[in-house]
Amino acid sequence: MELFEQLKNKITGQNKTIVFPEGEDPRIQGAAIRLAADNLIEPILLGDAQEISKTAQAHNFDLSNIETIDPASYDKNELAKLNATLVERRKGKTDAETAAKWLQNVNYFGTMLVYTGKADGMVSGAVHPTGDTVRPALQIIKTAPGSSRISGAFIMQKGEERYVFADAAINIDIDSNTMAEIAIQSARTAQVFDIEPKVAMLSFSTKGSAKSPLVDKVATATALAKKLAPELADSIDGELQFDAAFVESVAAAKAPDSKVAGKANTFIFPSLEAGNIGYKIAQRLGGFEAIGPILQGLAKPVSDLSRGANEEDVYKVAIITAAQAL
Ligand SMILES: CC(C)(COP(=O)(O)OP(=O)(O)OC[C@H]1O[C@@H](n2cnc3c(N)ncnc32)[C@H](O)[C@@H]1OP(=O)(O)O)[C@@H](O)C(=O)NCCC(=O)NCCS
Ligand SMILES: CC(=O)OP(=O)(O)O
Numbered sequence: 001m002e003l004f005e006q007l008k009n010k011i012t013g014q015n016k017t018i019v020f021p022e023g024e025d026p027r028i029q030g031a032a033i034r035l036a037a038d039n040l041i042e043p044i045l046l047g048d049a050q051e052i053s054k055t056a057q058a059h060n061f062d063l064s065n066i067e068t069i070d071p072a073s074y075d076k077n078e079l080a081k082l083n084a085t086l087v088e089r090r091k092g093k094t095d096a097e098t099a100a101k102w103l104q105n106v107n108y109f110g111t112m113l114v115y116t117g118k119a120d121g122m123v124s125g126a127v128h129p130t131g132d133t134v135r136p137a138l139q140i141i142k143t144a145p146g147s148s149r150i151s152g153a154f155i156m157q158k159g160e161e162r163y164v165f166a167d168a169a170i171n172i173d174i175d176s177n178t179m180a181e182i183a184i185q186s187a188r189t190a191q192v193f194d195i196e197p198k199v200a201m202l203s204f205s206t207k208g209s210a211k212s213p214l215v216d217k218v219a220t221a222t223a224l225a226k227k228l229a230p231e232l233a234d235s236i237d238g239e240l241q242f243d244a245a246f247v248e249s250v251a252a253a254k255a256p257d258s259k260v261a262g263k264a265n266t267f268i269f270p271s272l273e274a275g276n277i278g279y280k281i282a283q284r285l286g287g288f289e290a291i292g293p294i295l296q297g298l299a300k301p302v303s304d305l306s307r308g309a310n311e312e313d314v315y316k317v318a319i320i321t322a323a324q325a326l
Helices: 003-011 026-037 049-058 076-090 096-102 106-115 130-141 176-192 213-228 230-235 242-246 248-254 272-284 311-324
Strands: 017-020 042-046 067-069 121-124 151-158 161-166 199-202 236-240 266-268 289-296 302-304
Touching: 003 311, 017 026, 017 106, 017 311, 026 042, 026 049, 026 311, 042 106, 076 096, 076 106, 076 130, 106 121, 106 130, 121 311, 130 289, 130 302, 151 176, 151 272, 161 176, 161 272, 176 199, 176 213, 176 230, 176 266, 176 289, 199 213, 199 242, 213 230, 213 236, 230 236, 236 242, 242 248, 272 289, 289 302, 289 311, 302 311
Parallel strands: 017 042, 017 121, 042 067, 121 302, 161 266, 199 236, 199 266
Antiparallel strands: 151 161, 151 289
16 A cells, blocks of 8 residues: 555544644645545644735635644743753753744744643744744654664655655754764664665765775774664665665675675665765755655654645655654
C-alpha cells in the first residue's frame, strides 16, 4: 500500500489535533479543510480573525467546521495560565513580560498549545522562515529522551524511489558527534517510512581519497555512529561521495568493500549548506517530491514547511505530524 495511504489509515478517526499558526494563508486553509473533511485530523487555525475570514472569502473556503483562535483576543485567564506555564518551563531564562510578547506570536502560541496538550502537533513554516518556526519548539518542547539535539530530514520521493536526506534544515555547522546523532536519527526515520536504512555519510572524498579535516570529521562521525548504534553498524558507511554511495558501478571502483556504497538510501550531509542545497537540487532539477523537513529528536511533533510549499505539501506534512503524535 502507498505510504500516505498507510499513514492515513493509521490516523483516521484518531482525532489528533494539529495547530496551524499560519491560518491566514490559503494553502493552510485549503489543506485544513481537506484534512478535516477526510476525517484525518482536527485542525486549529491561528491568526488574526479578520485576515482568516478575508482569505476564506477570497478563496470561497467554508471554515464553519474548523476551530480558529486569534491570540490577540484569546481569553485573558487562559492567556495568563499559558504565560505562567511558559515562564515556569523556561526556568529563569524568560520573564513574564517576554513571555507575554512571545504569546502574541503565532508560532510561540501554537507551540504552547502543543506543550500544554491542547494540540497534539503543530505545522508551520509556509510563511515563516525555519528559524522563526522551530525556535519556539527548541526552547519550549525541547528534545525527546535519548536525543541531545534536533535535526531535520526530508523524505525524497519519485515513483517507487524513496530516500532520506538529512540534516537539510536545522544544524548549520556540525561536528562529528552531531553528524553521528543525525545519522542514527535518520536511520530510525527511514524505518518509519518503510525504508530499510543504508546510511551514507557524505563527503567530497571516498574512503580517504582526499585528505582534509573535513574528511576526517565524516570518517570520525561514521565510526561514532556505528559505536552508538551497533545494530546499525553494517548499515552505515562513510566517508562516501554521492556517486560512490548511490551508483553501484562507481561504488565497485571507489569503495569495493563497502556494504552500503552503491545501495545507500539515507544520505547524511556534512553541513547544512550541503544538505539544504542538495535537497532543493533533487527537488527542483531531479523532479523529486520533498516531504518535510520532518523534525527528528523533538519531544512532541512540530513540523516545519518550506515557504515554497503548496497545499498538497501542507496536507502531507500534517498527516506525518499526526502519525508522529500517535
Ligand atoms: C535552529 C536555529 C534557529 C536555532 O538557532 P538559535 O535560535 O540562534 O539558537 P540558540 O543557540 O539561540 O538556541 C535557542 C535554544 O534552542 C536550543 N537549540 C538550538 N539548536 C538546537 C538543536 N539543534 N537541537 C536542540 N536544541 C537546540 C538551544 O539549546 C537554546 O535553548 P535554551 O534557550 O533553552 O537555552 C538555527 O540553528 C538556525 O537558524 N538554523 C538554520 C535554519 C535554516 O534557516 N534552515 C534552512 C531552511 S530549512
Ligand atoms: C526547508 C527550507 O529550506 O525552508 P525554506 O525554503 O522556507 O527556507
